[in-house]
Amino acid sequence: MSDPGSLATFLRVTWLVTRKDLTVEMRSREILYTTTFFAASCVLVFAFSFVRDGRPLDAAAAGILWIAIAFAGTLALGRTFERERVNETLHALMLAPSDRPAVYAGKLAGILVLLGAVEAVLVPLVALLFQAPLFAHPGHLALLLVVGTLGFAAVGTLFAAMLVRARSRDVLLPVLLYPITVPVIIAGVRGTAALIAPDAGGVAAARAWIGMLVFFDAVFVTLALWTFEAVMTE
Amino acid sequence: MNGFDFERLVVDDVSRHFGRRRALGRVSFTCEAGTVAGLLGPNGAGKSTLLSIIATLAAPTSGQVRYGTASAREAGPAIRARLGSLGHDLYLYPELTARENLEFFGRLYQVADPRARAREALERAGLAERADDAVSGFSRGMRQRLALERALIHEPRLLLLDEPFTGLDDGSAHALVGRLRLLRDARTIVLLTTHDLDIVDGLLDQAVFLRDGRVADVQRPVAGLRERYRQLVAGGGRA
Numbered sequence: 001m002s003d004p005g006s007l008a009t010f011l012r013v014t015w016l017v018t019r020k021d022l023t024v025e026m027r028s029r030e031i032l033y034t035t036t037f038f039a040a041s042c043v044l045v046f047a048f049s050f051v052r053d054g055r056p057l058d059a060a061a062a063g064i065l066w067i068a069i070a071f072a073g074t075l076a077l078g079r080t081f082e083r084e085r086v087n088e089t090l091h092a093l094m095l096a097p098s099d100r101p102a103v104y105a106g107k108l109a110g111i112l113v114l115l116g117a118v119e120a121v122l123v124p125l126v127a128l129l130f131q132a133p134l135f136a137h138p139g140h141l142a143l144l145l146v147v148g149t150l151g152f153a154a155v156g157t158l159f160a161a162m163l164v165r166a167r168s169r170d171v172l173l174p175v176l177l178y179p180i181t182v183p184v185i186i187a188g189v190r191g192t193a194a195l196i197a198p199d200a201g202g203v204a205a206a207r208a209w210i211g212m213l214v215f216f217d218a219v220f221v222t223l224a225l226w227t228f229e230a231v232m233t234e
Numbered sequence: 235m236n237g238f239d240f241e242r243l244v245v246d247d248v249s250r251h252f253g254r255r256r257a258l259g260r261v262s263f264t265c266e267a268g269t270v271a272g273l274l275g276p277n278g279a280g281k282s283t284l285l286s287i288i289a290t291l292a293a294p295t296s297g298q299v300r301y302g303t304a305s306a307r308e309a310g311p312a313i314r315a316r317l318g319s320l321g322h323d324l325y326l327y328p329e330l331t332a333r334e335n336l337e338f339f340g341r342l343y344q345v346a347d348p349r350a351r352a353r354e355a356l357e358r359a360g361l362a363e364r365a366d367d368a369v370s371g372f373s374r375g376m377r378q379r380l381a382l383e384r385a386l387i388h389e390p391r392l393l394l395l396d397e398p399f400t401g402l403d404d405g406s407a408h409a410l411v412g413r414l415r416l417l418r419d420a421r422t423i424v425l426l427t428t429h430d431l432d433i434v435d436g437l438l439d440q441a442v443f444l445r446d447g448r449v450a451d452v453q454r455p456v457a458g459l460r461e462r463y464r465q466l467v468a469g470g471g472r473a
Contacts, residue, residue: 004311005240013342020327020338027329027368081391088323092384094291096342098314233293 004097009142010105013098014227015107021080022113031107032077035116039072040125047129054131055144059200061132062192066148066185073152074174075172076111085164094232104228108157113147126137132196140195140206154220162231184220187213238312239391240265240302243288243423250283250447256282256449265366265440267391268421272434272456275467281427282322284444285394287424289319303394315343318390321398324381327391328370332361332380332432336387343388355383374401382410386417392416392425395426399433407433410428435459443467 002008014180026030028130043064050060085092093103123141127134134141159176178185191209194201243265250258260281270276273281286292288299290306292314296473298305301313301369318374336355340348356362359379369377370417378401399407405415407430414424414437428434440454453459 005309006316009344012344014280016338016341020330023334024327087326087328088321089325089327091289091291091319091321091323092339095289095314095317095319097311097344104312121367143383218329 002006005099007019009098012079012101013096013102014105014109016108017093017103019111021107021110024083025110025114031114032117034079035072035076035114036121038075039068039118039122040194042068043125043129044072051130054183056130056132060129061126061134061138061194061196062189064130065134065192066125066188067186068122069119069145070117070151070178070181070185073111073115073149075214076118076178077153077156078141078170078173079175080111080114081109081164082159090161090164098233100161100229101225104161104224107161107226108153111153111157112149112185115153118143119145133191134196137203137206138174140203140210141192143210144188144191144195144206144213147210148184148191148218151187151213151216151220153185154217154224155181155184155191158224158228158231161228184216187216235316235356238304239310239316240304240313241391241421242300242302242391243392243425244300245284245288246298247301248284248287248294248299249364250255250287252282256447258287258294261444261447261449262297263440263442263449263452265423265425267423268418270418270424270426271442272438272462273425273427273442273444274288274431275450275457278446279467283447285319285396285425285427288392289317289394294460297300315388316391317394318385318388318392319394320381320385320396320398322400324377324384326369326377326381326384330357331366331368332359332372333365333467335380336384339384345388348387351387357386359383360471375403375406378470379406379409380439382413389420390422392423397425397428398426399428399430401469411437418473431460431463 046064050057094100096103123134126132141187156177157172163172177232187209191206194209245261245263248261261284261438271286273416275281282293290310304313306313332357337348340351345351349395356365361380369380395462398410402410408416411433417424438456441456441459442452443450443463445467453462
């Protein structure tokens with residue numbers, strides 16, 4: 001048995017919470033289906049607006065991809081914590097014999113996996129509807145999506161956990177989340193645009209945006225891990 | 235703090251305010267190992283707030299709770315490893331099976347063989363035949379029995395129960411009383427809140443009466459529970 005306050009316990013609890021969340025989701029498929037359907041609907045609506053005579057607006061694809069990710073992410077965050085609220089299971093997780101940020105890390109990892117699955121549908125859909133060469137630099141695009149989604153979900157997981165007992169949590173989550181994650185969304189949009197539009201800087205510019213996202217991620221994840229115990233203790 | 239244990243729970247001058255409202259005012263009492271203690275009082279007396287503070291889910295505004303020699307601030311994870319809790323909500327995942335719920339919490343608490351422990355717990359709860367059914371299909375009584383096993387899967391030193399008899403039929407309530415007696419024999423500190431005084435009369439070794447967030451009386455040993463409750467809490471006896 002490892003020390004309850006050790007790194008090994010932290011990682012074990014993180015893994016257990018992530019695995020539990022994914023098992024619950026595999027049983028219901030509720031979050032996966034609703035977020036994917038919602039994100040695909042957004043892209044479809046934008047496609048009707050921004051694609052005329054088979055020609056999309058320049059660089060619209062990058063913005064629409066990240067807006068769809070942000071909307072889907074907000075929906076997934078809300079539902080993930082709603083599940084923990086209904087049966088007060090978040091209390092049970094808070095009682096786990098480890099540092100409480102391990103629960104945050106576990107929830108964050110579960111949301112990242114879910115959003116990764118949504119993005120696996122979204123990216124080809126946006127590429128198809130907006131005739132965007134999203135797969136011209138697959139490695140760089142994948143890196144942008146990973147670091148951008150991490151930045152968005154890091155803040156979102158903290159806020160969703162904080163708001164879990166608030167009566168108006170569904171309204172408050174996007175109101176708090178979007179202003180703070182604007183830098184992440186902008187970096188994601190500009191980085192993606194650099195990869196798909198020849199005059200937007202190319203791979204070099206995308207790398208610069210990826211570097212900025214890594215910096216945001218480091219700041220957001222550190223702050224969230226640091227504050228989680230305090231904000232979750234009543 | 236690995237292997238941390240304690241033989242005494244000390245609630246020392248604990249107060250808790252929510253804004254200007256006082257939920258608890260200078261509450262003090264001690265529970266020794268092998269004690270079943272009741273936190274008794276009307277709705278709004280501060281029982282659940284006190285349980286949350288003892289469970290390390292909430293922090294006191296002033297005062298402290300000591301688990302042996304340690305406080306939650308000094309040794310939160312180690313204390314939680316020795317603490318089991320069952321709230322009015324049962325802390326179970328309805329999408330998971332009974333076995334999966336128990337194994338998940340067993341692993342969370344690092345019990346030696348979570349599968350074997352879950353199997354034993356299911357047999358104790360009389361749910362061995364429903365082990366692989368989703369909890370969402372269980373009755374309230376079945377969930378309550380499973381939730382108690384969940385709270386006990388790591389053999390905690392301190393067990394906190396918030397209204398554990400709610401929704402239980404007579405048979406289940408008496409089975410729970412029997413289980414709590416066994417826990418007392420195993421030197422567990424059981425601290426429970428309840429309004430079912432008839433059920434716990436004869437079970438409690440200690441009764442802490444709360445009124446308006448303050449301790450109205452501490453009885454040990456407990457005698458004439460309902461009458462004392464009526465005097466102190468309902469009738470507004472001495473504080």
